[in-house]
Amino acid sequence: MSLFLEVVSVSEAVKAVQKIAPLPGCEEVPLEDALHRVLARDVPADIDIPGFDRSTVDGYAVAAAETTGASEAIPAMLQCRGRVGMGSADAESVSPGSCLYVPTGGALPGGADAVAMIEHTEQIGDDILVHRPVAPGENVVFRGEDFKAGKAALERGRVLSPREIGVAAAVGADRVTVVTIPKIGIVSTGNELVPVVETPGPGEVRDANSYLAGAFVTERGCHPVYFGIVRDERAVLKRAVSSALERCDAVLVSGGSSKDERDNTAAVIAELGEVLVHGIAIAPGKPTIIGMARGKPVIGLPGHPASAFVVLVAVVDHLLAAMRQTTVSRRTI
Numbered sequence: 001m002s003l004f005l006e007v008v009s010v011s012e013a014v015k016a017v018q019k020i021a022p023l024p025g026c027e028e029v030p031l032e033d034a035l036h037r038v039l040a041r042d043v044p045a046d047i048d049i050p051g052f053d054r055s056t057v058d059g060y061a062v063a064a065a066e067t068t069g070a071s072e073a074i075p076a077m078l079q080c081r082g083r084v085g086m087g088s089a090d091a092e093s094v095s096p097g098s099c100l101y102v103p104t105g106g107a108l109p110g111g112a113d114a115v116a117m118i119e120h121t122e123q124i125g126d127d128i129l130v131h132r133p134v135a136p137g138e139n140v141v142f143r144g145e146d147f148k149a150g151k152a153a154l155e156r157g158r159v160l161s162p163r164e165i166g167v168a169a170a171v172g173a174d175r176v177t178v179v180t181i182p183k184i185g186i187v188s189t190g191n192e193l194v195p196v197v198e199t200p201g202p203g204e205v206r207d208a209n210s211y212l213a214g215a216f217v218t219e220r221g222c223h224p225v226y227f228g229i230v231r232d233e234r235a236v237l238k239r240a241v242s243s244a245l246e247r248c249d250a251v252l253v254s255g256g257s258s259k260d261e262r263d264n265t266a267a268v269i270a271e272l273g274e275v276l277v278h279g280i281a282i283a284p285g286k287p288t289i290i291g292m293a294r295g296k297p298v299i300g301l302p303g304h305p306a307s308a309f310v311v312l313v314a315v316v317d318h319l320l321a322a323m324r325q326t327t328v329s330r331r332t333i
Helices: 010-020 162-170 209-219 234-247 265-272 305-324
Strands: 026-030 059-062 076-083 098-102 114-117 121-124 127-130 152-154 175-179 183-189 223-230 250-254 273-278 289-293 296-301
Touching: 010 273, 010 289, 010 296, 010 305, 059 076, 059 127, 152 162, 183 209, 183 234, 209 223, 209 250, 209 305, 223 234, 234 250, 234 265, 234 296, 250 265, 250 305, 265 273, 265 289, 265 296, 296 305
Parallel strands: 076 098, 183 223, 183 250, 250 296
Antiparallel strands: 026 175, 059 098, 059 114, 076 127, 121 127, 273 289, 289 296
C-alpha cells in the first residue's frame, strides 16, 4: 500500500495537486466587499471610458497643424477665444487661428486635435504664443481609449486590488461575481505538540504549524478552519480528518508524514480515500503526502515548520491558486 520513497519531482507534485483541485463555486457580492476576491465573470464596460476626448494637461486646445514649425524664436500665434469648463462639453469649437484654454481632464472642443502644454506657451493679451509644435493627438486621451462599451474592462481570474475596484466602479458595476472563498481545514498531529500558550516540557514543542498554515492560507485568499491538535492515534486522527472533510474544501494535515509506524497520516488518507504521492524530491519537505478523500484534496505536511513552509510555497500554493482559479504569486522561499 505504501507509496513512500516513490519520490516524485516538484513539478509532478504540482501537476498532481492541480489535477485534484475542486472547481470553485461563485457568488455575487457588493463591490465594496470584493477586495482581494477573484473575478468569476468578466466585468464589461457599460460606457466608453473616457466618454469624451479629454485633455491630459493644462493647456490650450489647438489644431495641431497650426503649430507646425513653432519655436522660441518664431512661435505660432493663436487667439484665445475662451476656456473649456470642467464637466462641460458645450464649449465653442476651435476655429482657424484660434485656441481655447482647457484644464486637465477637460473635454477637447471641436476643431481641436491636440493640446499645447501651458508650460510651452506665453500669453500676451488675448493672444497665445505656442513655442513648440504639437502632433495630432498629443496630450489627449480619446473617447473609449481606456475601455470600450460592451467590452470586458476586467477579465475573469483577476484578483480585485484597489485598482480593479476603481475600474469596476468606473464602468458601472456595483456588484461583481466572484469565486467562492475556499475553506481549508488545518489539522496538527503529534504527541509532542502543545498549544502555543503552554510552555513545552521535555520533548515537547509548540504547535506553530497551525498558525503558519493558517496565515499562508489566509494570505492566499482562502479561509482557514482550525481543528486543533490531534494525538498520534489513527482513530482520533481519522475522526479529525473526516470532520474537516465534511466542513472544508481541502485539508492540510501537519505532521505524521514520515515513514514511522507512529505516523498515521498516510494510513488515514488511504482509509478515507487514496494516497497519490508520498515523497517529493525537495529538501526540506521530502515526506509530503498528496491524497484524495471524498473527492477533496488532503495534503500531509512535514511536522517541522521550516519544512512545512517550503512545501506550502512549492506545492500547496498551486493547489490554492487552482481552487481560486487564479495564478500563483511569485515569491522566494
